[in-house]
Amino acid sequence: MKWTVLVCALPLLTACISMKNVKELPSxxxxxxPVSDVSATIMGKMEPRHTKLVGDRIAxxxxxxxxxxxxxxxESYSDTWDNVYPLTIGEHTMTVTYRMAGHYTKPTKLSFTAEANRNYQLDFVTDIGxxxxxxxxxxxxxxxxxATGQPVTEVVRTAPPPAPRTISYPIIINN
Known part of the structure; x- marks a missing residue:
């Protein structure tokens, strides 16, 4: 009897465990x-890994x-590096970041003015990995x-987040 109840309850228990509380961002x-005909585009950048021990470098x-x-x-946001995003003409602010395997940097902002019929891309230099x-x-x-390879923004330096603080608590043993 116990085995029958366990076998019947197992699918219910595994279904409850596998359900995740995934919330969507509001649209x-x-x-x-943009819906206008005249626009520019922007995308990220990936430099392939040089050895199998490290991951691709992605902005x-x-x-x-x-x-x-x-x-x-x-998907994680770094998986969208090769998506091409249409932009309207004018001033835009991007929040960008860098990732390589388990290493990443804090998000930072870049502002620039998009011109008609231009294609833009992130570029980077790093010592990470x-x-x-x-x-x-x-x-x-x-x-x-x-098209020209010329920078259209200033260079913004971003760094990895600080290492977590290690907190230690003394253990007192009374004899």
Whole structure:
């Protein structure tokens, strides 16, 4: 009898465990491409890994003008590095960041003025994951015009988040 109850309850228990509390962002907080005919585009950048021990180096866009870029539920934002985002002509602010394997930097903002019929791309220089004992201390990120390769923004330096503080508590044993 006990085995029968356990076997019958097992599918219910596993269903409850596998359900995740996944919340969606409201649609008004997701970036929507412009509807005008005249626009520019922007995308992230990936440099492939040089050895199998480290991951690809990726600079990617998280937000455009304060709105999160769209992504699938199972994707992380770094998976969207090759998405091409249409932009209206004029001033835009991007929230961008860098990732390589388990290393990442804090998000930072870049502002630039998009011109008609131009394609832009993030570019970066970093010491994160470039050598076995590199400092892993910074990523310099900027936006460039893809056709000319010329930068259209200033270089913004971002760094990994600070290491978590280690808190220790004394253990007192009374004999």
């Amino acid at each position: 008004e907080l997701i970036y929507k491409p 990617y866009i998280m937000e455009i003008d304060g709105k999160r870029v769209p992504k699938d539920k199972k 470039t050598a076995w004992f590199s400092g892993d201390s910074y990523a310099d990120i900027w936006i460039k015009d893809k």
